[in-house]
Amino acid sequence: MSVIDHPDAKAFILHWGEMGTQWGVNRSVSQIHALLYLSDRALPADDIVEQLGLARSNVSTGLKELQGYGIVRRVHIEGERRDHFTAETDLWEMLTRIVAERKRREIDPTVALLAELSARLAKDDSAPRHVRERITRMHEFISTLGNWYEQVRGLPKPTLVTLMKLGGKVARFIPGAGKPSQK
Amino acid sequence: MSVIDHPDAKAFILHWGEMGTQWGVNRSVSQIHALLYLSDRALPADDIVEQLGLARSNVSTGLKELQGYGIVRRVHIEGERRDHFTAETDLWEMLTRIVAERKRREIDPTVALLAELSARLAKDDSAPRHVRERITRMHEFISTLGNWYEQVRGLPKPTLVTLMKLGGKVARFIPGAGKPSQK
DNA sequence: TGCAGTGTTCCGTTTTTACAGAAACAACCG
DNA sequence: CGGTTGTTTCTGTAAAAACGGAACACTGCA
Numbered sequence: 001m002s003v004i005d006h007p008d009a010k011a012f013i014l015h016w017g018e019m020g021t022q023w024g025v026n027r028s029v030s031q032i033h034a035l036l037y038l039s040d041r042a043l044p045a046d047d048i049v050e051q052l053g054l055a056r057s058n059v060s061t062g063l064k065e066l067q068g069y070g071i072v073r074r075v076h077i078e079g080e081r082r083d084h085f086t087a088e089t090d091l092w093e094m095l096t097r098i099v100a101e102r103k104r105r106e107i108d109p110t111v112a113l114l115a116e117l118s119a120r121l122a123k124d125d126s127a128p129r130h131v132r133e134r135i136t137r138m139h140e141f142i143s144t145l146g147n148w149y150e151q152v153r154g155l156p157k158p159t160l161v162t163l164m165k166l167g168g169k170v171a172r173f174i175p176g177a178g179k180p181s182q183k
Numbered sequence: 184m185s186v187i188d189h190p191d192a193k194a195f196i197l198h199w200g201e202m203g204t205q206w207g208v209n210r211s212v213s214q215i216h217a218l219l220y221l222s223d224r225a226l227p228a229d230d231i232v233e234q235l236g237l238a239r240s241n242v243s244t245g246l247k248e249l250q251g252y253g254i255v256r257r258v259h260i261e262g263e264r265r266d267h268f269t270a271e272t273d274l275w276e277m278l279t280r281i282v283a284e285r286k287r288r289e290i291d292p293t294v295a296l297l298a299e300l301s302a303r304l305a306k307d308d309s310a311p312r313h314v315r316e317r318i319t320r321m322h323e324f325i326s327t328l329g330n331w332y333e334q335v336r337g338l339p340k341p342t343l344v345t346l347m348k349l350g351g352k353v354a355r356f357i358p359g360a361g362k363p364s365q366k
Numbered sequence: 367t368g369c370a371g372t373g374t375t376c377c378g379t380t381t382t383t384a385c386a387g388a389a390a391c392a393a394c395c396g
Numbered sequence: 397c398g399g400t401t402g403t404t405t406c407t408g409t410a411a412a413a414a415c416g417g418a419a420c421a422c423t424g425c426a
Contacts, residue, residue, distance in 0.1 A: 008300045008307070009314045012321075015296055021412095022289055024207045026384065037321075040313035045402080055386040060403060081395090082401065089317065091324040106205055113198055117191045124191070130223035131192045134272065138195075138220075141274040144347055151351035159354050164327055166357070168334035171342050173356040174349070209414065228373080238416040243374060264424090265372065 003038045004051040012038065013052075028054055029062045033072065033087055042075045042084035070097040092157050100153065107146055114139035186221045187234040195221065196235075211237055212245040216255065216270055225258045225267035253280040275340050283336065290329055297322035 003009045013034040020030025031052050036043060048059045063085055066072035071088045088094045118139045121132040152160070163170060186192045196217040203213025214235050219226060231242045246268055249255035254271045271277045301322045304315040335343070346353060 003311070003314060006310060006314055008304055008310065008318070011296070012300060012318055015293065019289065019293060022207045024205050028384080038314050038317050040311070056402090057387080057404080058385065064403085091320060095328075106202065110198065110202060113194070117195060121191055127189060127191065128186070128223070131186060131189055131221050134221050135191070135195055137274060145278075148347045148350050155351050155354055159357070162357060163353065164331045167331050168338055170346065170353060170357070171338055173358075174342070174345060174353070175356075211414075240374080240376090240417075241415060247374085 002047075002051050003035060009038050026062075028052070028058050029065050032059060032062045033066055036066075036072055036085055036087035037089065039086075042077060042086040044080075044082040044084050046082070048085075069101045092160060096153055099149065103146060103149060107142065111139065111142055111146060114142065185230075185234050186218060192221050209245075211235070211241050212248050215242060215245045216249055219249075219255055219268055219270035220272065222269075225260060225269040227263070227265040227267050229265070231268075252284045273340075275343060279336055282332065286329060286332060290325065294322065294325055294329060297325065 004013065013031050016034035017027040017031040020033075021027050032048055032054075035048060035051060045056065045059050045063065048054070048063075049056050052059075054062075063072060063074075066087075067074065071094050072085055073088075074083050075086055077084045088097070114135060118132075118136045121127045121135060124132075155163075187196065196214050199217035200210040200214040203216075204210050215231055215237075218231060218234060228239065228242050228246065231237070231246075232239050235242075237245075246255060246257075249270075250257065254277050255268055256271075257266050258269055260267045271280070297318060301315075301319045304310045304318060307315075338346075
């Protein structure tokens with residue numbers, strides 16, 4: 001009955017958990033996410049506890065974390081008192097939300113710091129030229145990436161999909177981007 | 184004299200180290216990278232040990248890791264016996280190499296697993312439909328992203344920069360991608 | 367062949383993080 | 397009220413990661 005009972009589903013959940021750890025997300029959190037992603041119905045926390053063998057407290061904080069990313073939401077089930085949870089199943093949506101949140105948590109503060117350092121270095125005669133230049137370049141680079149993301153993120157999903165499928169061929173359509181002659 | 188002596192350089196290195204930990208890279212490794220990035224000359228391992236206060240063994244493995252990513256390389260200094268190391272200073276190059284390597288290490292194996300699971304599920308009548316469908320969709324999604332990356336990665340750098348600066352406006356140039364009328 | 371300089375690998379310790387289980391606390395509702 | 401559900405916090409423990417130091421390997425030179 002439970003998703004976890006199917007060996008392939010289980011393999012997916014375990015792998016997803018490991019993936020998480022490699023990207024700085026803790027194993028329990030990503031396992032919970034995988035389980036909800038595979039499930040066709042919203043699950044109460046107790047079911048998650050049972051299927052993944054985690055402590056209730058862990059599941060609670062894990063769910064909160066996932067809701068913080070906006071990829072899991074709490075739903076009310078008719079006639080049920082307990083909260084139930086479902087995962088976002090639109091993968092584009094899932095990805096953009098994760099990226100948006102990580103940007104907010106990690107990139108934005110970094111850009112802020114780099115801005116500060118750049119500003120201070122600009123009027124600091126004692127600073128070695130390379131240090132100033134390299135930090136400034138890093139600041140510009142990350143800012144540019146961030147701005148690009150904010151813009152692309154706003155595009156309608158079908159456009160994103162088209163762009164993605166185009167792959168490297170986008171270059172053809174861009175005036176002044178050179179011929180698409182390269183390998 | 185040493186880069187680390189400048190407070191802003193030091194702040195950068197420390198922050199970079201923390202950033203690393205959030206993305207699954209260990210602190211020492213990213214600190215070494217930051218130090219080399221800021222340095223205008225190649226450094227021998229001993230200097231890194233001294234400036235960052237790490238053990239020799241750590242620096243050795245850290246440098247190996249960074250070379251594995253292709254963002255640090257060993258250079259020979261005229262008249263010196265010791266190996267010296269420099270970091271990639273072209274940030275585009277740095278980013279694409281990091282992404283390429285993480286894809287190779289983490290995404291590719293994931294896609295391989297998903298392919299296997301999808302294949303098996305396709306002929307497994309006992310598998311719940313949702314599980315089959317969701318795993319297949321995930322497989323397709325990640326494959327598409329991977330293929331997109333491989334293509335974009337091959338574009339010449341100036342083209343990439345142009346595309347990046349265009350931001351969301353790329354959509355305008357794509358026939359059949361809809362009007363760029365959305366927010 | 368021995369030795370000094372350099373670099374890597376291994377091993378034990380420390381530090382950090384994740385986790386379960388319990389308990390306190392809060393809401394909600396009959 | 398008192399039962400059910402949910403969150404938060406705390407404690408101890410276990411697992412994992414990071415790390416330093418020493419042992420080991422290699423090289424070139426005297």
